[in-house]
Amino acid sequence: MGSRILVYLLLVSSQILAILARTDGDDLAALNAIKSSWSNLPPNWTGSDPCGSSWDGINCTDTRVTSIMLAGTGVEGSEFSDISSLTELQFLDLSNNIGLKGSLPESIGNLKKLSTLILVGCSFYGPIPEAIGSLDQLTFLSLNNNSFNGPIPSSIGNLTRLSWLDLSYNKLSGTIPVASKTAKGLDTLLNARHFHLSNNLLSGSIPDQLFSSNMKLIHTIFDHNQLTGNLPSTLGSVKTLEIVRFDWNFLDGPISPNLSNLTNMNELYLSNNKFTGNIPNLTGMNFLYYVDVSNNNFNASNVPQWITSLQSLTTLMMENTQLQGLIPVELFRLPQLETVVLSNNNLSGVLNIGNSYSNNLTLDLRNNSITDFMQKTDYSMGELILVGNPLCNANGATLKYCIVENHHNNSFPSNNYLQNFTYYKTLYEALMSVFHSNGLPVDSVLLANPTVDIYNYLQFRLQIFPSGQDSFNRTSISTIGFLLNRQQFRLQYYGPFFFIDEPYCCFAGSKKSSNAGIIIGVAVGCSVLVLLVIFAGIYAFLQRKRAKRAFERSNPFSSWDPKKGSGSVPQLQGAKWFSFEDLKKCTDNFSESKCIGSGGYGKVYKGAISSGQLVAIKRAQQGSMQGSSEFKTEIELLSRIHHKNVVSLVGFCYDQAEQMLVYEYISNGTLRDCLSAAKFTGKIGFKLDWSRRLTIALDAARGLSYLHELANPPIIHRDIKSNNILMDDHFNAKVADFGLSKLMGDTGKGYVTTQVKGTLGYMDPEYYMTQQLTEKSDVYSFGVVLLELITAKAPINHGKHIVRVVQEALDDPEGSENLNKILDPAMGSGSHVGLKKFVDLAMSCVGESAVDRPTMGEVVREIEHILELSPENKKMDQKISGSSYEEENDESPLHSYDTEVFDVSYGSFPFRVEHQYGK
Template identity: 70%
Template sequence: MSMENMISLLEMSSRVLVFLLLVSTRILAIFAVTYSGDLAALIALKATWKNLPPNWVGGDPCGSKWDGINCTDTRVTSLMLAGTGLEGSEFSDISSLTGLQFLDLSNNIGLKGVLPSSIGNLKNLTVLILIGCSFFGPIPDSIGSLQQLVYISLNSNSFSGSIPPSIGNLSQLSWLDLSMNKLNGTIPVSTETAPGLDLLLRARHFHFSNNQLSGSIPDQLFSSNMNLVHVIFDNNKLTGNLPFSLGYVQTLLVVRFDWNSLDGPIPPNLSNLTSLNELYLSNNNFNGNIPNLTGMHSLYYVDMSNNSFKASGVPKWFSSLQSLTTLIMGNTRLQGQIPVDIFRLPQLETVVLSNNNLSGILDIGNSYSSNLTVDLQNNSITDFQQKSDYNLQLTLVQNPVCNTNGANAKFCSVQRRSNDLLPSNRCGVMSCGSHEILSPNCQCSHPYTGTLHFYSFSFTDMQNLTYYRILSRSLMTAFRSSGIPVDSVNLSSPMIDIYLQFQLQIFPSGEDSFNRTSISDMGFLLNRQPFEIQYFGPFFFIDEQYCCLPGSKKPSHVGIIVGVAVGGSILVLLIVLAGIYALRQRKKARRAMEMSNPFASWNPEKGSGSVPQLQGAKWFSFEDLKKCTNNFSESNCIGSGGYGKVYKGTVASTQVVAIKRAQQGSMQGATEFKTEIELLSRIHHKNVVSLVGFCYELGEQMLVYEYISNGTLRDCLSGKSGFWLDWNKRLKVALDAARGLSYLHELTDPPIIHRDVKSTNILLDNNLNAKVADFGLSKLLGDTGKGYVTTQVKGTLGYMDPEYYMTQQLTEKSDVYSFGVVLLELMTAKAPIQHGKHIVRLVQEAMGNTKEAQNFDQIIDPTLESGSKLVGLGKFVHLAMSCVRESAADRPKMGEVVREIENIIELVALDRKTEKRFDSSSFDETIDESPLHSYAAEGFDVSYGSFPFRLQHQ
């Protein structure tokens, strides 16, 4: 039989099976109340998804009340399984549930794949929540055909491509949240032939935070006919002016355009937004005059820091905003005297006016709040009226007032309030069983936990228990009003990192754990947010997978028991047919993914197809790594960052490894991932972390490295690691890291530029040997003939080569600059940017004074000053500052850096031998004490830009 005939026969057979499936489900409907089409779709889902509720048995989801399924008459109208650990990659079957009104699959990170265009079949859908899953690819344009949609939240996935203009057709839409994805392109507005977001006149929420949106903000986007209350576009790549039309939307309560590249003047009609509570415009390139916000009496929170406004005195409107709690205007070119009236505002909690040119005598009056925090670092304030009699948290570091006799006053040091918000423990001494936690009501149970992320907030006083109580009461009221069995909630660890975050624990009432229905109901309530909380803006909830859901987590492939003998054979047939149907759907999805997946034709077992060219690295399955990390348990987590988490595990029975698991928002494209593992697999050096293997399966990207036990150099310098590096050990760490980078630059072919050299990417093993790690941003120099690679600027703030930043031309000297910053960290233990000042500038200033040694004492790591003789420090400073020279051509090569550090270590060794040979105990005469730092006995020249200096012999 020919291949064509076989395919024709298979297609004919599949049509017959589908026909039998429809007939069978209609027969089954005689004995049940569930619509046959809905039943078939749910059975197909059951055949392809894992970890579905164990009570999904029988042939009547509506009559048997399957968990997560709600029905109206015979139709399934809601599928709500938030936070229940679902896993699956086939979603087209959901589109057969055409009666669906509510779809909530949020916080199921195991749901991975592309959202099918067939979702446009769900014409009755009103609420769509897919927060915290692992969807990728474009948002289908068909979503614009769901005319009943009121609420869309696709937050915290990896959706890419542009915002579908068709969303503008959703005339009923109130809430649109596409934040925390990889969306790019411009903001769509309507044309004569296409819809756009400007048509969403009923919309209350525009949430587009943390994407890659670019281009200008269309003036057409906003109008006086809109009902928007929250416009949130922070952390994108938007350019151009803030549109004048924004001032027409007088219903606005929150505006966020911070962390973009907007420029031009801020529209003066912004002051028309008299209902506005919070305004975030920081970290852009706005120029012109600081806008006049007089009359905005509802304004609580203002942040316009880090812009390029015209130099001006302190605006009078500062003191006219009687509702103001937070004013952040750092680095906005303010000058002159600060009016005392600012500090009399009754609600004021935080004032940040650092990095300006404020001058004169500071007078805070006597009518300020005792919980007020005022940051005036790096200004020109000459004196302080209330020097010894004030009751607020005040910072005047890097002002002339701190160079006078009052320099030892408490306002001349940086003081931070703790953000640990902990309610009082009324339970006395009590203990709970294994894995149980004591609730605020003194009951031991298993809480449902996660993090609340608030897009906006109108306060900054984390110690004010009023806010904690308001939030706790609001959540408890919402849970109880919805009939969810919650005993109490606990909020802790408040933190502001772009968004305000609270850790949330929800404790069950009457039981020691929650069932699936309660978990799903709580997730839906928190992410649907049918309630408002005073002082708190909109939020989203990301959970931690619940520990204690009952039932097996294995996929169910057993026969469905109807309960009546006559239906048994029919249900067995349904399983077979659903399996065949699911298999066909899986093949379709696989074919679609193969079009853009360079691993698609690669069989790791056979080495066929487009196999990555690996040298020693091993392929691991997802199940392998899941098993060796105890299902990626938190107890195995040894680190985390913007990329995801790192887990400790053991492979091949004995080899301890660190498994870096990318989270959905930081995953690379398949081609980039393949390139990275090829690059890593051919790096073999004792001072570079070795790649053991990788996993690219089920939508996961994981890199398996050798395990380095003593953590990062940054942790060590900050004291977090719990052990201390003396001067000799720091020199050894510098040498190891330099050798690793020199190997990458000079001994690999083609050369590799790391592009993200920093102290957190230098790891220390058991013997404190340093190894360079993390090659996620690395580039091959290749055979360009130019000596550089032109590429999009990437790296870490504080370590980035300024010449690379300006020209986008990446060379090995960019790594040299970053390594120079690491050398300065080794010497000072200070972060690259601290209190608004770069470490290079800090060292420059210490060198530029006539009393060099005295100034250096102030910046050297105090733990080194406690007893070390820092032999070679002068040469070390010389080397570091030569690495961070402004011009890349003036910096040394990494091989030259290695040799210079070796020379310094030899100098240390020689000094040690000299001390042993001429021990002072063998002399009768008195020996002069040498200065604490050896740089005081060295003469050398260094120049950085226009800052030459020379330390002389003493």
């Protein structure tokens, strides 16, 4: 009788819910499935009526879900097939959620009403499914900044309504698909306005068929691929084109004169290919303001006269294009001209810039054959560079245009658009208009830090401030992301955009619903279901408890709590687990006599495990959040690294709320210790001479090169310094301490955007300024270590950085004499073969710009070459025999573990600052 009553109540409550609910049952099931498989979803995804209770990011028409917009809200997940059940879906925007990873399922083809699909800046990989071509309502497809691979599906050619196609910054390969007897291709997309396919691995020739006069394209962007063959003459038939980019490919042959038919063109990029023949004649392109045809194999010719007719021209790039003869003075009379780069040509004669040029003009003519400059002292422009011309070789030539001071190709010129009030105002007003017209509470926007990246794309930071509230809610965040990616506004001199957001720290509190009927209905239904679960689940609960105890015995991370700030459970690839009792025993109950170091993380003990191996045991302080984060990072990385020049992880302990890492024991401390001890006679039992220092540098470079180039994925150490290079009993160097390390992963960008951390004095200034971490950040730190090796000086000594000290010595007129004054006397007197090459290598590593620094593989090869220069070095046994430290007065040596780490902040950037404890 009781069971019948329960069933009756359940049926009644279900009917109540069905009456009150506004969400279709199938759509509800699909959203609940998504909710169970994804994490970090909005907190108001509760209840059984998403449409009625307005779940954040979910929009409905009547009872059906028609849009999901969760851009930039930090959601995570790897299962996407459930979305395919939302058959009325029209808008899907999951962009800028790096935690969304996995492949797109073929079932996405079920979304027949989808008109907008935006997955920018996620972590998708695998092929783009052919089924995407069945979404015949699609007008906007943006999959850029992921890791999609394989060919471009030819089925995309079925999307005849498509206006926007962006597949840039992926790993797509193969040829560009065009229509055949059996399939469609991109050439059938006659309504498309945008082809964005840059930064992929596309190869083969560009089919003539790809372009036709029936097309409406305004952007065709294929730069940074592997395309070969000719530039199709049919490109000139698409007269609507405004931006064309085919730079950084392997295109060759002559450029068709049909290109001059593109009279609406604004920007033309054809640089860094293998084009031959004549430089293309661009007469009649009256709206053209940016031209770059640099680094091609054109026929030798004078500067084309037609350039002087391009009245809208602001930027002319013709570096290394076999130009010769005089530069026509008429070029400098163009009213909008801002930047001219004609370097690495054979321009000759007397340079005459006239008197009608812009005061903001940047003119780069380095490495030509110019013999004189007519204006000399009375010219006034933004920048003039004539280095490498005969007029700079004259005796006593000290003119300012013969010196290059901090010239960076990637910095935006001083006369850039964001500093021009008219352009700034135009962009500001366009953004504010689109935000306000969509009901967003935006008070103002700020555009800052404009730069041009290595791909010649303008980048700037956009900050958006809320109106009448302290923070944006999730709906506002996702709507802002959607509007920026959807780009429903057009601006002269701007575009195409793509928007990569940064994690948003704060969300406004969610408002309670005023719809009491829905709240009551949900409450009634849940109470009945709870009763059923209680009666039906007691046995399952008891069984689960038994299973949990068994699981905890077999899984050392069963008690790991991701909510404590250290992320998900560590993913290991082989590491021995030690119990707390094991390590307590081998350290004599963590006796102070076994302690060999201490710091902010905790203490380090020396011990011998059951096999007899000596180990160093790093024990975290109880409750240390920094310790938890570093523990996870280090255990994950070191469990998968095996190299003779990287410290080995023997095992770990995660037991009884303890976090401990067990390393191989390194007997001779750190490189910093060795350099400090070598200063004092009798402190060590060996001589740290030039040859040994070279060998130490080579060992450390090999370890770091392994991390960058052979580990999969590559690892950026992020804290290379002399205290993190350890010396074993044969004085082999090993890279240690991976607590701050980062995996490069599969970003496709060549950098990881992360909070700035490291050690003062070793930190890459470019990383500090941009928060973009690359392998070259480690190279900078290693360069500082190389300078320490030869000077034994700390990175910052008496307020001066070691890089500056060495540079001043090199710049001094006394040259090598002055350099000798700062060398470590412990290296010994006499000739140090290869020292000049070593110093040059170190200074190249600490270059101001990352692109100018060598890779660690190149560093290894250069040090090997330096070692080969000396016959003594060739004979030297790299495994230096000898004693370890022989400390006077029975003093204990310093160890790499003897470090306190704490965070401080300079402006908005946190630093790791370390204090060394001496004994």
